[in-house]
Amino acid sequence: MSSSRGRHQRGRLGGGDVCGSVSTSTVFETSSHVVGDFLTRIALVSCAKKKRQERAPARDLYLSELFRRYRAYAIANADRWYILSAKHGLLNPDQVIAPYDCTLNAMSAGDRRDWATRVRRQLRQCLPPGAEVVVLAGSRYREGIEAFLTANGFSVSVPFKGLGIGKQLQQLMPYAGT
Numbered sequence: 706m707s708s709s710r711g712r713h714q715r716g717r718l719g720g721g722d723v724c725g726s727v728s729t730s731t732v733f734e735t736s737s738h739v740v741g742d743f744l745t746r747i748a749l750v751s752c753a754k755k756k757r758q759e760r761a762p763a764r765d766l767y768l769s770e771l772f773r774r775y776r777a778y779a780i781a782n783a784d785r786w787y788i789l790s791a792k793h794g795l796l797n798p799d800q801v802i803a804p805y806d807c808t809l810n811a812m813s814a815g816d817r818r819d820w821a822t823r824v825r826r827q828l829r830q831c832l833p834p835g836a837e838v839v840v841l842a843g844s845r846y847r848e849g850i851e852a853f854l855t856a857n858g859f860s861v862s863v864p865f866k867g868l869g870i871g872k873q874l875q876q877l878m879p880y881a882g883t
Contacts, residue, residue, distance in 0.1 A: 821849020
């Protein structure tokens with residue numbers, strides 16, 4: 706957690722699975738949303754086609770300007786964030802992965818449904834009850850998870866829904882270079 710946002714965390718830290726270092730027994734206090742003992746604002750950031758050529762933590766693997774601005778927005782506006790990877794499903798940003806060439810835009814409808822089923826299973830493990838989920842992703846990445854989140858009691862926002870990449874980059878200008 707970023708100390709610049711006035712956050713404090715207590716509790717044991719686990720690791721290894723997609724949920725990373727956050728365990729459901731961790732207590733988070735934030736300046737914004739707290740439900741019970743859980744952090745409550747989670748950002749989901751879609752992966753990007755442009756990647757490094759070598760293994761890297763997922764947060765650093767993707768090189769597109771839109772991904773970098775989404776990442777900065779997520780860090781500034783959420784308690785925790787994950788990456789929606791076309792190959793891996795839900796990724797902890799610290800997970801080290803190799804570059805890959807896979808996109809939901811190139812998948813069949815059946816493969817996208819299978820991907821969404823996998824991501825929904827991962828989200829069930831990682832999202833605290835009552836979380837607000839901020840989705841920073843295009844329609845292909847949202848199509849199999851947005852209704853699922855709402856149906857399961859999560860508040861969902863898609864701040865850049867309906868905007869082209871150029872307009873998104875323009876609105877995310879305050880997050881450029883971070």
